Amino acid sequence: MNRQLELINTFLEEGRDEFTFADAQLALGVSTPATANALRQLAEKGLVDRLTRGHYAIRPLGSLGTSAATDDLNAAVGAAFEGRSHRISYRSALSELGLLSHPVRTIYVACTHQVRFTTISRRPLHSVIEQPATIHLGADAVGSSWRSSLERALFESALRMDLTGSVELLAEALAAGSRDIDPTRITQLARVFGGRGQAAARRLASLAHALDLPLALEPTVTARQPMICLDPRDDRDAWTDTRYRVIWNTTVDELRAVVGN
Numbered sequence: 001m002n003r004q005l006e007l008i009n010t011f012l013e014e015g016r017d018e019f020t021f022a023d024a025q026l027a028l029g030v031s032t033p034a035t036a037n038a039l040r041q042l043a044e045k046g047l048v049d050r051l052t053r054g055h056y057a058i059r060p061l062g063s064l065g066t067s068a069a070t071d072d073l074n075a076a077v078g079a080a081f082e083g084r085s086h087r088i089s090y091r092s093a094l095s096e097l098g099l100l101s102h103p104v105r106t107i108y109v110a111c112t113h114q115v116r117f118t119t120i121s122r123r124p125l126h127s128v129i130e131q132p133a134t135i136h137l138g139a140d141a142v143g144s145s146w147r148s149s150l151e152r153a154l155f156e157s158a159l160r161m162d163l164t165g166s167v168e169l170l171a172e173a174l175a176a177g178s179r180d181i182d183p184t185r186i187t188q189l190a191r192v193f194g195g196r197g198q199a200a201a202r203r204l205a206s207l208a209h210a211l212d213l214p215l216a217l218e219p220t221v222t223a224r225q226p227m228i229c230l231d232p233r234d235d236r237d238a239w240t241d242t243r244y245r246v247i248w249n250t251t252v253d254e255l256r257a258v259v260g261n
Helices: 002-013 021-028 032-044 073-080 090-096 150-159 167-180 183-192 194-210 252-259
Strands: 018-020 048-052 055-058 086-088 107-111 123-129 139-142 145-148 239-241 246-248
Touching: 002 021, 002 032, 002 055, 018 021, 018 073, 021 032, 021 055, 032 048, 048 073, 055 073, 073 086, 073 090, 073 107, 073 145, 086 090, 090 107, 090 145, 090 150, 090 167, 145 150, 150 167, 150 183, 150 194, 167 194, 167 252, 183 194, 194 239, 194 246, 194 252
Parallel strands: 086 145, 107 123
Antiparallel strands: 018 055, 048 055, 086 107, 139 145, 239 246
């Protein structure tokens, strides 16, 4: 065990809290099975956390026994997607930005290529394929990873309601972040994504206007534009916002009751 602890100490002295299987084998100077056994024992002791196949994180003091993704999702995702263009997105980004009242267990990551692993640090992974041209659009570098900005996280959630989960969750996030949003950034994103992007901007504007949120987002809407659903998965017609031509699947009062606005 002393040699395994020396391994951790070596990485920490180098300023590293993440490492690969190959890094550990080189540092230990032992066979592949012996390295695997050493890392397994470290994981069982709660000293390291296996992020994905071949990638590990050293547990910070005071957090032994917890998941690395719980403490630092950016580091966990950065290690798992090392060398791949990616972005922590959708519900995970909303949660990391402090816009949701309940934690999100599944990790949502947009990536330019399909990955084979389905978990990160023992949490389920939902990867979404995205084009290289937009993968970092409206994203911020956070440590070794990338994450959707406030505007990108809300915009993409309105764009892909199937990944957001519910209108209630989107409304909660919008209400929590509305005072800090730069509406021009959402307008710019909408232009890049074309018709689908304009629909997303209309959903956000409709929610903000109906809930009296301080968001000066005014997408161009004409009488010739077709009506869109607030949640495309739900065709109920509880109320129609004629200003932004959005069909709601819930009433404004019902949504206010849920988001506390």
